[in-house]
Amino acid sequence: MALRKIWLNLNGADRMLVCDPEKDSLADVIRRAGLTGTKVGCGTGQCGSCSVILDGKVVRSCVKKIKNVPDYSKIITIEGIGTPTNLHPLQQAWITYGGVQCGFCTPGFIVSSYALLQENLNPTREKVRDWFTKNRNACRCTGYKQLVDAVMEAAKVMRGEKTMNDITYKVPEDGRIYGTNVPRPAALAKVTGTCDYGDDVALKMPPGTLHLAIVQPGVNHANIKGIDTSEAEKMPGVVKVITAKDIKGTNRIMFPLGHPRAKFNGIDRPIIADEKVFRYGDVVAVVAAETEDQARSAAKRVKLDLEELPVYMSYLEAVAPGAAEIHPGVPNMYLTMPLLKGEDTREVLDKSDYVVEGSFQTTSQPHLVIEPEVTQAYIDEDGMVTVHNKNLAQVLALIMLCPGLGIPEGNLRVIENPVGASFGYALSPASTALAAACTLALDGKPVTLTMSYAEHNAYTGKRAASYSNARLGCNKDGKITGFEFDFAYDHGAYSELGDVLTSKAIRFAGYGYNIPNARAIARCGASNQTYGTAYRSFGNSQAMTMSESMVDMLAEKAGIDPFEFRWINIARPGDLNINSYPYKEYAYEAIMKKMRLYYNEAVARAKKEDSPEKKRGVGIAIGGYNITGNPNDHAEVALELNPDGTITHWNGWEDQGQGADVGTLVHTHEALRELNLNYTQIKIIRCDTKTCPITGPAGANRSHYMAGNATKDAAKQLLEAMRKPDGTFRTYDEMVAEDIPTKYLGVFDTTDITIDLDPNTGAGDPTPEHNYAMFLAEVEVEVSTGKTTVLGVRMVYDIGEVGSVQAVDGQAYGSMMHSIGWALSENYIDNKDYDSLVKCGFRFAADIPDNMTAESVENPIPRKTAAQGSVGCCEVFQSATQSAILNAINKAVGVRIYSLPATPDKVKEAMNAKAQGKEIKPEKFFLGSGLFEELDYIAEHPVEAAGPGMAL
Structure with missing residues (x-):
């Protein structure tokens, strides 16, 4: 050299x-x-x-x-x-x-x-x-x-x-x-x-830290016949090539499915692939060497003997007659959930004045974070296996990994590095398990793993693709009469979170409307696509892509303006949601009243600026999301009075960029207002499972709500302890002198204020609060090419009181950007062609309109069970902008795009077909047994509700 x-x-x-x-x-x-x-x-x-x-x-x-x-x-x-x-x-x-x-x-x-x-x-x-x-x-x-x-x-x-x-x-x-x-x-x-992110921490690891490089098979489905590591082990600097045989535990990530109809136990994902390759990004071996270059060079010398198997790259392929089981012994469609409300929709829709039907497809959406996966692992001074990385659900790692790693429960410690975003994928504890397994296989030597962007993109999960068939009807006055749909999520290679995901379709398709009669099935199935994982608006955005398109289609068939059609049908006090319970709040009237002026202005603007070469359109959509996930949600934080009069807040509120730090700050300052603290007197210690309370995953809009209530509880205890009989407050020294504790644990739990979904009917009220939004998109379609440009997006929302303007605005505008990308360009297929930002359809600054606005209604409805009347926001903000864009394209050029993304060639093809008097419309998807056959089977084979599952 x-x-x-x-x-x-x-x-x-x-x-x-x-x-x-x-x-x-x-x-x-x-x-x-x-x-x-x-x-x-x-x-x-x-x-x-x-x-x-x-x-x-x-x-x-x-x-x-x-x-x-x-x-x-x-x-x-x-x-x-x-x-x-x-x-x-x-x-x-x-x-x-x-x-x-x-x-x-x-x-x-x-x-x-x-x-x-x-x-x-x-x-x-x-x-x-x-x-x-x-x-x-x-x-x-x-x-x-x-x-x-x-x-x-x-x-x-x-x-x-x-x-x-x-x-x-x-x-x-x-x-x-x-x-x-x-x-x-x-x-x-x-x-x-x-600020030190993962690679900066790696530079500061002690001498002797080994660098890891992963070996990925580059095929989507295969039996592993053998792994030859001999050549790699002889390479300079190589200490060990770690394979599944080096893992002392079960080598499985335990992510149980909690639904009683699930045909999977949820313990299907290996830490390191042992018997089979299920997807392109599986890890079959890891090289540990003295430098990263040495590890990467050796990784190329690991030889795999693979027996390639039939590849099913979509749910549709995997459930087609004759398809082999991807996970032997488990059907490829492994979970169904029913929805029954009101009367049989077959009879209702037959009698309805207007009925529309359609089949819709959404694709896998990559999270496209800027920082790829970086993880460090070592044994700490107490003998605990310690992992530093991105992790938005530290508690899941503690619960799910110890048996797989072969270590005693309680011997795993997870610390969150400052991270370059996640948007949900870091809920999976996979990289935590991988790094921990390697440090254990190396007799406790410290390790660091930096994935290339291509490796990261193949290794991490994506938003699950979906397929759906639906019918929606209304009477001559435009009132919705009935809704039926058959909805399937392509959950890819592994089942983790499959039950939570599946429930979203039967909770949020048609959300926000008064729908008296509904029949539906939500399905979840395996394929050899990468696994589906959490992504902002988890499950909802797929369901609302279908339902908000259907609402527009029905409005058009009934001859009613789409805004007026929604105004006729939005839920009002006394109306029940699709799960047969009252809506938590009835916010849509206020939202639509505020949006009406903007809509009228946008429609007038589109008419004025429309031209034969560039057609303008305005689309709208309603969105919503739950706060927390299931009835067993639980959070803990701690507040401590320090000798100098400052306050330390201890929590496990993971921050992937959404603002856990500022959320902690504003909640703590508000809960302790009586102390007249300067906000700089509040110190925050977060996300070390050895020293901080477990606050729970940063998902499902739950953190601001759950941590806020736990903070309120801790603050109440601390203030009561500090308060003297005359109403003034004790100092730290006075507390110590009187032998009064200075640190208090705050707890909040939702179990007693929620009702889980009935597995036989879909009825239930599983989350304590919700949030609501409406979206408006203005688009321009270039007639010669079909290229769609989003000119502006506006959102009006109700999330209760806003806690941090910065955090809420940040989630709003970032969500709009993600939805624009998903609507127009972003996609992921599990192969070498999707290994970078650009190849996945990433949107740069010039691809996103400067004209984006997000605003709360003037008098938001305070959430009754929430601290400060506030709930989370991020999930609802990404629920339906893509639907507004699809609806706007239809208004601009008179064609409906039934599958995402609405690329120029797809739009142009639909426009050409329209010019010939045709319509490009998907045939009804084969999702398994028919909708009503499946409902009949479930009725004949009822099950008892299982214990509540993941709170997401």
Whole structure:
């Protein structure tokens, strides 16, 4: 190896470094110099998290070879723009205007923005978006709106029109921060590049830490006949090649299905594949070596003897007659859930004045986070197997992994690193299990695993694809009479969360309306696609893609404007939801009253700006989601009074960028208002299962609600303990002197305020609260190509009181972006062709409209069981924007797209068919036995309800 000495001017100082000119990238050299604010995400120049300024120009340093960088090149990184004690206006604006969510992309964006403002101190919003797109600065959290806001405000300071004080958050005069734009506590570290994400932690692991590289088979279905590791074991630096035989436990991730009709026990996923390959991204071996390069080189030498089997890449293929069982002994369709409400819909729909039917398909959606999987594992000072990584459900790892790993229950410790987003996939404890298994197989040696983006994309789960057949009817006045549907989720290779997912169809198809009669079946099945996992609006978005399309179709057939049709049918007090219980709140009248003006304006605008070449359309859709998942939800937090009078909040509220830190802050400050604390006096310690209470998964809109109520309980105990007879409060010293505890555990549980779904009818009320929204999309379709451009998205919602403006807005705009991508371009098929952001249809800043608005109704309905009257928001925000876009395309060019994504070729093909007097419409899907045959079977074979399952 021939090395090179190089001098670089890093942030104004000349520094000498030694590098490998053939292998090292500029990012490698910068990070070895200790400047870890430069992050590496995709590793292929597509995400811009590694952006630096090289001799005045923005470059993506991960693909800039150091051999092409001259001596004494001037390089500016995030550390050279500002420090925690001397912020640049861009950094302050990012903090104040919500530019920080997960924060992984933040340094790259700020560096890129700095270069932009060096060239142009007065850019338009469009110019900012074009700059980010040209320089491939990718964000998956924000929808870009807040990032543009931050640039525009920072530019005002740099032009002398505002001061730093003007763009810095100020506490309101009444001292209350709840419901304000108070910054996220973690924002300062993230905007200055001093926050350590997974790869930064890896650089700080002690000497002797081994690097891991995974071996993936590259096929979707095969029997494993043998694994030859001999050649790999002889490679330089290799310590061990770990396979399934090295795991002392059952080598299974225990994720039981709680539904009594499930034909799977949920213990079907190996930690390391042993007998079979079920999907493209399975891990069949792991190489441990002294360096990452050595591990990766050796991984290529592991030889697999595979007997390839028939591949079923969709639910439809897997349930077709003659298909073999993917998991031997388990039918490929392994779970059905019924829904019965009111009268038999066959009779009802036969008598209805208007009836529509359709079949719909949604595809697997990749989460497309910027930071891939990074995990560290070691044995801690107490002998506990300790894992650091992304994990939005630490409690699941504790419950589900010990038998598989072969360690005693209670001997696993999980710590959440600062993470570059998840949007749900990190609920699966798979990488936790993999790293823990490796450190155990290596006699406790510390290990670190960084997956390439291609490996990460193949390894992690995706939003499950779906298929559905439906009929919906109404009377001559437009009142819905009946709804029937047969809905199937393609859950891919593994069953984890399959029962929770399946329940979403029979809870949220047709949600928000008064539907008196319903008959439905929700199904879940296996395929050789990657496994379905949690993703924001888990299960709902698939169901609402179908039902909100059907509502528009029925309105059109009845000759009623789609907004008026919804106004006629929205649920009002006294109406029951599709599960035969009252809606938690009746929010849709207020939402629609607020949206009506916007809708009328948008329709008028579309008519005015429509042209023969570019057709305009406006679409709407209703959305909703549950707060928590099942009746057994439980959360704990702790509050502690410190000697200096500050408060420490201990919790397990995982933060994937959604704002657990600021949620903790506002809840704690509000619950302790009597103490008149400055919000900076509240310290937060989170997500170490050895030291923090278990607060539960950060999913199902549950965290703000569950942690908020637990915080309220802890605060009540602490205040009562501190309160003196005269109403003043004891100090820490006085508490200790009187032998009064200074730390209190707060608990909240939903078991007594919920009713699980009846497995024979679907009736039930399993979650304590809900949230509600309506979406409006304006689109333009280019007639010559079929290309759809989303011009604007508006959402009106009711989530109760808003706790953090930044967190809510961040979830809103990020959700809109994800839904636009899913509607128009994003897809994932489990093979080598979907190994990057671009190949999966990622949307950059110029692909997302600047015209996005999210607002609460004027008088939100306080949630009766919620602390501060607030519930979570993120899931509802991603429930139905895609449906509004599909409906808008239909309004623009008169064709309905029945399968996502609505790509230009698909839209154009439908337009051409329409011109010939035809319609491209899917044939009714074969999902298994017929809807009513399945309902009859269930009626003849009733089951008793099982215990409540996962609270998601």
